[in-house]
Amino acid sequence: MRKEILDNYEKDAEVFKALGHPTRLFIVHQLAKEDKCVCELTAMVGDDISTISKHLSVLKNVGIVDYLKKGNQIFYRLKLRCVLDMTVCVDDKRVR
Amino acid sequence: MRKEILDNYEKDAEVFKALGHPTRLFIVHQLAKEDKCVCELTAMVGDDISTISKHLSVLKNVGIVDYLKKGNQIFYRLKLRCVLDMTVCVDDKRVR
DNA sequence: CAAGTATTTGGCTTTTTGGCAAAATAGTAA
DNA sequence: TTACTATTTTGCCAAAAAGCCAAATACTTG
Numbered sequence: 722m723r724k725e726i727l728d729n730y731e732k733d734a735e736v737f738k739a740l741g742h743p744t745r746l747f748i749v750h751q752l753a754k755e756d757k758c759v760c761e762l763t764a765m766v767g768d769d770i771s772t773i774s775k776h777l778s779v780l781k782n783v784g785i786v787d788y789l790k791k792g793n794q795i796f797y798r799l800k801l802r803c804v805l806d807m808t809v810c811v812d813d814k815r816v817r
Numbered sequence: 818m819r820k821e822i823l824d825n826y827e828k829d830a831e832v833f834k835a836l837g838h839p840t841r842l843f844i845v846h847q848l849a850k851e852d853k854c855v856c857e858l859t860a861m862v863g864d865d866i867s868t869i870s871k872h873l874s875v876l877k878n879v880g881i882v883d884y885l886k887k888g889n890q891i892f893y894r895l896k897l898r899c900v901l902d903m904t905v906c907v908d909d910k911r912v913r
Numbered sequence: 914c915a916a917g918t919a920t921t922t923g924g925c926t927t928t929t930t931g932g933c934a935a936a937a938t939a940g941t942a943a
Numbered sequence: 944t945t946a947c948t949a950t951t952t953t954g955c956c957a958a959a960a961a962g963c964c965a966a967a968t969a970c971t972t973g
Contacts, residue, residue: 738837803906
């Protein structure tokens with residue numbers, strides 16, 4: 722039974738886990754508006770750029786974002802836009 | 818700026834984080850079918866009952882589930898049913 | 914090529930999480 | 944009350960996550 726859990730739910734859980742950090746959730750919402758480079762996100766959040774870079778790679782590894790290179794900057798882009806609907810669900814709850 | 822992130826996204830992130838574990842995701846899907854007591858969930862998952870109890874309290878603390886007592890057993894119930902739609906979003910992605 | 918900017922990676926420490934086992938709590942029933 | 948069952952809490956340990964700094968990598972430009 723353990724096996725079934727791990728096989729069927731692990732991938733989904735990875736996505737939820739990636740969204741389970743306030744900074745990453747903030748990043749997702751910023752990228753929902755428009756693509757942003759790492760330095761822009763770093764300036765907005767205020768953490769070290771290496772910290773932001775690591776958050777972005779967490780999001781990238783589960784397919785929520787991808788990126789495009791422009792010159793020497795890297796612009797991240799929200800790829801899995803349906804995660805925005807997921808947040809609405811959470812917000813609904815909070816209102817109650 | 819840190820402040821804004823923490824204040825506006827921390828609550829949502831807590832919910833995502835609660836779903837970010839395969840066992841908890843499995844539990845949510847079982848409860849979507851019908852209420853279950855801790856011992857039933859324990860039997861299905863195969864972990865120690867104390868481990869299951871902790872997973873349930875994580876889900877309860879963020880409002881995803883609640884429970885009702887019946888005799889000496891405690892039946893957990895899926896309260897925030899919209900999380901099921903959230904999973905669909907994830908599955909959509911995986912198909913691609 | 915060297916210098917400068919942007920980003921990622923590695924190393925390190927601190928904090929959090931997950932799991933089990935044992936003790937504590939709650940409820941039932943003899 | 945005692946015994947029994949169900950669940951939670953506590954303590955402990957190992958593993959994973961988060962964050963910063965420094966080093967490495969990538970790209971541009973002089």
